[in-house]
Amino acid sequence: METKNNTSTLVTIAIAGAAVGAILGILFAPDKGSVTRGKLAGSAKKLASTINPVLSASLEDRKDHLEKSPSTR
Numbered sequence: 001m002e003t004k005n006n007t008s009t010l011v012t013i014a015i016a017g018a019a020v021g022a023i024l025g026i027l028f029a030p031d032k033g034s035v036t037r038g039k040l041a042g043s044a045k046k047l048a049s050t051i052n053p054v055l056s057a058s059l060e061d062r063k064d065h066l067e068k069s070p071s072t073r
Contacts, residue, residue: 007058011051018047 022040029036 007054011054011058014047014051018043 022043025040025043026036029039031039
């Protein structure tokens with residue numbers, strides 16, 4: 001149970017950090033808008049590739065837990 005809380009916290013921190021970084025990057029970007037948008041798109045893809053395995057593992061854990069728990073229907 002504590003591992004799931006740690007995973008949720010880690011994902012939340014990663015998303016918040018990415019958002020703050022993106023905002024600061026936009027505010028202080030010396031590049032043209034098109035270049036900045038390209039960099040943001042690349043960062044978003046990198047973040048997604050980092051978070052997807054964590055979310056997939058969390059979803060698999062939930063699925064396994066639901067399959068093992070007795071049905072309440």
